[in-house]
Amino acid sequence: MKTYSIDFRQKIMDVYHNEPLSQRAIANRFCVALSFVQKIIKQYRETQNIAPRTERCGLKLKLNAEQLLIKREID
Secondary structure, eight states: OOOOOHHHHHHHHHHHHHSOOOHHHHHHHHTOOHHHHHHHHHHHHHHSOOSOOOTTOSOOOSSOHHHHHHHHHHO
């Protein structure tokens, strides 16, 4: 799924901060899911950043970095 641009995310946050609308009304206004609006607000509260998160994309590794180094040494 394609991520929403930072400009679009900023518009959502501007409406959230400047207009007395519920999160559901903001989601309806921008034609996005309520969960997306909630996610972006939560992310902003925790990190002060609204950029898409990329660290969670793709498959998760079963081995951590230390375990991968050990495996490379054995092979």
